[in-house]
Structures are given as C-alpha cells and as structure tokens.
Amino acid sequence: MISKTKRLMASVAVLSAAMTGAPALADGHAIDLEGKTVEWIIPFSETGGSAKWANFYAPLLSEALPGNPTVVVTFMPGAGSTKGANFFQDVEYDDGTTIFGSSGSTQFPYLLSDPRVRYEYGDWNVVLASGTGGVAYLPADLAGQLGEGGDATALAGEDFIYGSQGATRLDLVPLLAWEMLGLQVEPVFGIEGRGDGRLMFERGEANIDYQTSSSYLSGVTPLVEAGTAVPWFAFGALDDAGNIVRDPTFPDMPSFKEVCDVTDGCETSGKQWDAWKAFFVAGFPAQKMVFLPAGAPDAAIATYTQAFEDVKARADFAEISTARLGVYPQLTGAAAQTALDSATVVPEASKAYVTGWLKDRYGVVLE
Template sequence: MTGTRKRLERTLWLSALTTMILTAPSAMAQSSVENFFRGQTVKIVVASGPSGGFDTFARLLARHLGRFVPGNPTFVVQNMPGAGGLRAAGYIAKVAPRDGLTIGAVQGGMVKAPLLGLTGADYDSTTLRWIGNLNSEVHVCVAWHTSGLKTIKEAMQKELIVGASAGADSELAPLTFNSLLGTKFKVIPGYQDGPRILLAMQRAEVVGRCGWSWSSVMSQHPEWVKEKTISTLMQWPTKHANLPNLPLAQEIAQSDDDRQAIEFLFGHLVMSRSYVLPPDVPVERLEALRNGFDAMVKDQAVKADFVKANHELAPSSGAEVQARVNRIYGTPKHIVEKALQAIAGAKR
C-alpha cells in the first residue's frame, strides 16, 4: 500500500511539473505582452479624412479595443488621407514602427494595389499582419437627382459624370464597368476622399459616385435615399439584404472571365473594414491584438454601440482576412491581365 501511494504521489508530482513546464512560456509571454501594452498609446492610421465611413469605424474600434487587449492600452485615431488610400497603406507597409503600436485602417482595395501596378503600391500585402475586419461591405453606384438617371441600363445609354479619388475604388469601379459592362461613366479623379466627392455632388461639380459602401450611404446620408435625392443604380460584389432587387454587377457581365475580373478587383470588399499591422510585428503582440479584436466584436455593449452609430457589424477574424489576402494573390494571371485592361485609364 505504501509503495502504491508513493508511486501515485510521484505520478501526480511529475504531472504537475509537466504542466508547469508547458504553461510557463505561455504565462511569461502573456505577462510580457501585458507589460508592453500597459500605459502605451496605440495609433490607428486611417486612410481617409474625418467623418467618412473608415474614420467612424476606426473611432468605434478605438473606443472599445483597449478593454480587450492585455495591459489596456489607449487607442487614438490619426487621419492620413491621400492617393486613394495608398499613402496610408504605404506608410504601414514600409515606414511605421514594427512594434505593434501602429495599426492601419486601410481600404480593402489596397490589398490588390501592388498586383495592379498602382503608383506607390510597392509592397507585398501577404507580408502584412491582419488583425481582423469589422464589416463585409456592399458598394453601389449612385446618381444625383439632377442627372435624370435612375437605372444602370440608363447609365449604359447616357453619360454620368462621377467623382473619384485616384487609384481608389471610386475610380477603378466606373472604369471597370465601362470596360466590362458597357456603362458610360465619365470619371473625374482628383478628390482626396469620399466626403469630398459627396460635397462635389452637392456643389454640382459631379452628378454621381460609383464605389460608395451602402453602410456609409445609410449612416452618412439616409435622407438622400428617403427623399430620392440619389438613385441607386447597381451593387457589388454581393447583394445587400436591404437591396434585393438592385442589379448585381456580376449578373450583368456577359462572360465568366468578366465576372472573375470583377470579383478580383472588388472581392476585397468583404474585408473592407480591416485593420492591419506592419510586417514583422512580434507574434505575441499580433496574437494579443487579434484575440482582443475577436473578444471585442462578441461583446454586447460593443454591438449596441454599433447599432447606435447606425453601422453594420459583420466581423471576420485576422486569420480569415489573412487567408483571403493570400487567395487574392493566387488569382490566375489571365484574370489579372483582364482586370488590368479594364482599369487601363486609371492613374497608376
């Protein structure tokens, strides 16, 4: 009996020792991450000006994420508009410190920008470290009421002047649809960001915008929809639940290659409210931010805040976003070439 008891005690002791050995590194890493983030300020660099959809989503993130990250750091927003989002994307990819204290809130289109040869997109999106995505977006083309256009078929018969930011979806989308669908959008690039395009519509400088997220339409100017100040012409890359009868761009396309080119150019919209770190950020800090993000989007108070702000919340994890980025980079070459031909008129 005594021998049996000793063997049992020895087994339990060895089991406890093994558990301590296995869990010690994890505990030490957690403590290290918590010590690093405690008292720190994490900067969220937003690739647009104040008041746009990217800005308001980033401010909601900044309001809540610190509660879910070890050490409870403070999050602040810094706007960095320019070059259709490429200025901020390039900063995150090439300039920002790689310590986990600088996060990018960049347009999803910046993922494929290097594949399109856009000026300033000299980076590899697969090397960036994705934290997570707050919403899957549906984009639309809209026409100002003075244009006289109410359907996408009419935009195939009559010119519609649309404002755009060079290199952004607001330029790439109308050029793509002109090439692949036969629309007659006249693109006026040069606007710094989305809010300035909306101001240009109000000033009658342009009479439309092609490449505006439906969630932003409904959070920024729901009265324009209600009062029919704008007509919504088409949607992509997926159908929005609240727009069941609005034509989908891929349904209008005449060939499978055309549909694939549209999906290559705009499939990133399912990760269009994504947050990203520079390359080579220490793995334990990336994981802390990813885990904090995943916990945050499940929190009931956070969900309520999004509802109050009239913003949709349809999140995906950092690992899911990273996998989608890798798939975009695996697009067949002939589809990429077709997409390049479609946007040949864009400033690149």
Template sequence: MKKLFLMISIIFLCGALMALNPLTTNGSGEEEPAGHNLLTFVVPFEAGGGTDIFGRFFTPYFSDQLEGNPLVQVENIPGGASITGTNEYAQAKPKDGSHLLTSSASSHIPYMLDQSSVDYDFKGMKPIIGSPMGGVVYSTPEKAEQFKEDLTSFEEPLYYAGISPSGLDLVTLLSYEVLDLNFHGVLGYGGRGPSRVAFEQGESNLDYQTTSAYNNNVKPLVENGTAEPLYSLGQIDENGNLVRDPQFPELPTVEEVYIDQYGEAPTGEVWEAYKQMVNAAYTLNKVIWVHEDAPVESIARLQDGAEGIKQDADFIENAEVVLEGYEVLTGDALQKQIDEAFNVSDSSKNLIQAYLLEKYDLDITEL
C-alpha cells in the same frame, strides 16, 4: 433618429479624442510619450475620414480587451491616397507588436494591381480584425426607369462623377463595363461628398455612395423623389459568388441586373475582374494589421483582444452604427477572406491595367 443620434455622438467622441488625447500624433516625427504599455494605430489618412473613424472606434476596445489595458494612440500619416503612410508603416515602424496599421480599399487596390509607388506587402503583415462595407449605384428617377426597362437604350451617355479610376471608383466603373452601359466618367472630384453634390446639382446623373453615405445622404433624395437606386455593388460569399448586400437586401446585384436585361448570366474576364475587386474593396474593406515578424506573444495578445472585442456588448451595440451592421472578421475567417481577396489572377490584373491605360490614360505601373 436614434441611430443618427448615436452616429453623431460617436463621431463627436472621435473628434474629442483627437482634440484631447495627448497621445495622438500627426506623423511629424515628434517624440512620443515614454511607456512600455503603449499601442499605436497608424492611419494613412487625415484625421476625421472614414478610415480614421474606423481606427479610432476600435482604440478604446483594444485598450479594454488587451492584457495590461495599454494606452492606445492614433498616428495619422496622410498622403498618396493612403500609400505614403502604409509604406512608412511597412518600412519604418517598429516590428515589436507596438504598432498596428489600419488599411482600406484605397491601400488594397494599388497593392493588387502592382502600382509602382507601393512599397508594402500585406503578405508581411498579420491581420487582426477586419470589416466589410457596401455601395449602391443610383440615378435620377427618369434615368432609373429607362435603365430598368432597357439599359442598352441610352443614346446619350450617362454622366458619372468620380474621384480616381484606380481607387474605389474602379469597382463601380467595372460594374458599368460588365453591364455594357453607355456612360462617360468625369474623374477628379475631391471625394464622394463632392461627387454627390455634383449629382444633386445636375452635373451628373449617375453616382454611387458607400453604405453610410448612402443611408445618410442619398436615402433622403430617394424619399423626396430626386434619386432612385439601381443596384448594390454586392458582397462575395465564401464560395466566391456575388450575393446581395445584407444591408440592402431589397436591391439586386450587378449579376441579377445582367440576367434580367440579357437573359443569361455574365461571363468573361471583365466579370471575373469585377468580382475580384468587390472582394478586395468591399467584402474586405478595412483591416487592422500588425507586422508578421512581431513577437509571437504580441500577435497572440492582439488576436485574443480582437476576439474579446467581438463579444463586447458595448462594441456590438455601437458597431451597428459605425460599422453599419456588417459582421467583423477575425482569426481564420479573416485570413481566409484576405487570401481569397488578394489572390487576383494575372488575367484580371492585366485586363484592369490595360483598361485604365486605354480608357483613362493611366499607367498604374508608373504611378
């Protein structure tokens, strides 16, 4: 109850900041307040979503920790599932260290898969701070029991309600392919909230939710006997192995489910593609960046501030709720994670592009 109260308080605080902070802009091009000590967080989504809350959560800590205690504003530039705002940041925002970008898996996956509408390159940016996120796949208790006994026994497909095969859903879809699960994906829902409602109303019997949504909205369904978790999507460790999500240590990974069902570890291109997508979408879920060609002293100032944020007692306490207890990454550890996450092999990229085209009639190179 205390955790829920704290989460609600922080979300209301973010809303209050949006309403009361005159520095918050909406990407309309209106004149910004004058000043030499102003930092702008570009968020390529509407205000109020997960990435927006993530960015706003960090703003007071950057103000506190950075030398000079700058004013910090958030500029929301929604559109194109984050691509519009990310493109604008890369191509049009000042490269003097005064503007930062808050990215998410919705920005990472199209970049990795060479989506044609992407006009940004994360190699031209310097990461400042990042954070993982997790996800859990669940079903009805009846289907979960059958899944655990023999996941190949489904004569009728399980129905999965999703948003887009080229977004965060891609990781979950690939997990089904690794397991050779008989499923039918119904895509086009407006968000993970509507997809969960579809499950609750019986329109689907297979769903996933990210950590926060699962804990707040699905665990009550598990407790009242209308849902049961199947596995977590997992995290990628420093050795490139899929491991259990630290926030769901009781749940098996896709690899463990596969071994239990088939008696051997998964191998092959689909398995490798799945692990690479987990790395880019969950182990590296959100990142705050600055232009790489910003002044060296500006980058150093931001990096020093990020290190200070990690040690801030108030941040540590509130991050347990907002960031769901996942450890934030900075410095060399963050750069190493990015290098590994975005290093998708040509074979995995080609496989995913072909998969999207064949199964969902989606040519990502033409989007």
C-alpha cells in the same frame, strides 16, 4: 515585390504567430499598454468609409486592450492611400502602439503592381479583417429613368460625372461596372476619400456615386430621406459557393449582377465579368484590415487578436455594428489570414484584362 512563394511563407508565419501567441494571453503574458497611446494610421481623409470604420472600432479597442490605452485615429491621405501604406512599411515594431488600417483602395495598387507601391502585405501581421459592401446611387431625375430591376438601358445616352480617387483604387470596381452597363461616365480623379466624392454629389458637381456600406449608412441615407439621392444597386455579397448574391445589409436592393442581367449589352459571363468579379472579391469581402507592423512578436499579435475577439463578443456588438458597419463578417485569427490571402491575389488573366482596360480607357500604364 516578393514572390508569391515568399508571400505564402510569410502568411504561414503570421498565422503560426497568431496561433502560438494565443496561449501567451492565457498565461498572462499579453503586452501591457497602460498609459500609452495607440496610433491607428488610416491612409485616407477623415470623410470616407475607412474613417467611419476606424472611428467605430477605436473606443471599443481601447476598452478591450490590456491597460486600456487611448486609441487615436490618424489620417494620412495621399497618392490614393499608397502614401500612408508606404509610411507604415517603414515602421518598425516598438511597443505595439502603431497599427494600420488598409482598404481595397490600398490593396488594388498592390495587386496591379503600381510603381508607387513600396509596401508588402506579406511583411505585416493581420489582426482583423472586415467585410463590407458598396452601394451605387443617382440623383432622383436620373433614377427615374431606370427600368424594372434597375435596368440602365435608358441611361446610355446620359453624361455622368464621378468623383474618383483613381482608376487603380477601389473605384476600379464601380468604374468597370458602369462601363459594362453602357454608361458614359467621366471620372474626376484625385479626391482623397470616398466621402469627398459624396460631397461632390451633394454639391451637384457629380451625378453618379457609390459609397462603401459604412459611409452609405451614415452619409447617404440622409440624402435618400431628403429625396436628393436614390439607391440604385448594391454590388452584392458572396454565398458559400462563391456566387454573387444580394448584400445582406441591403437585401431590398438588386445586386450588380441582377442589374447587369436586365441591362442591354451587359454580360455576366466572359473575360470582362470574370475580371470585375475577381476585383470585387479582392476589394470587398475583406475590404478593411488592421495590421501590426513587421517584426511584431507573438504576444503583440495575440493581444490585438484577442482584443478584437473580445469586441466581437460584446453583448451589444451586433446591434451597434449593424447600424454603423452593416451586416458583414468581422474576422480574426486564421479566418483573417485567409481573408488577407484572398484579398491580395487575383487570377493573372483578370489582372491582364484590367491592366489592358486601364491603359485603353484611362491611359494608365503600370510599369
């Protein structure tokens, strides 16, 4: 990986390109994609939240891009999303017809210096950053043991099974949260998307799960309505001061902080809490991002940035996005670059804590 200084220089260059590219649109010099097909690479299976996010945006992006190209979502799962990301790292910009959708499960291996990572976020050009949340849920019989405010103390003696993409992926956030709550959770590693974890839950092969908001809204809500799943807590959101508050998409659910506060032995201060919060911040407020590959010219960056801004400006966007994605910021331009920066850096103390925890708890050695 390149140094932090070089990464910041690359980030500045990307932001400068996005800003200087904007006038090109006004002058009519946007790239023309008429008659072309844009391939949107998603490094997960077609069952998870990233699939739902990309499939929501794809037809809207097609309408907003010059020439109205067909936007096709291509799924490239493997190695916890590093396979698809490594593939995109080798993509050279050609004509603006290849874009990439990253997620927290792609960012975390990068943050943890996973040896399988051969990609560098500083090389890519961000054109959209989407915030999201996450909801943990249980079968009805186990949810019935929760105390007031989601207190998990009574669940400490239960044996839980969880379908996981891997301990160094976005699943790190729920896995550490459940350990902080004193739960005995045995992960089954190797699923290719969070939707596969939900299917394990539906089949009775897992008895605890979480989904990102888009997947929860579409895939878990029917289970809740049928009585086979009960929401427990949402991880939360950040207020302007950086405090964890309730998720605006799920205002009636307690945040993880609230549940931790009422559960015996769970602390919302100290090294463990600081580590959890650092990776939550890296993984959720800017959890999904869209990139153009290295070498993209100013006009291409500006064209895609403007297209996503036009999508957000649609009169019906708030209505249709809330139902599919939840209530979260959809960021472009300088705001997207700031989100990228926050999603690809964590304090060294938090990284050291998590690295030690992964080794001690799961035997994962990152070298």
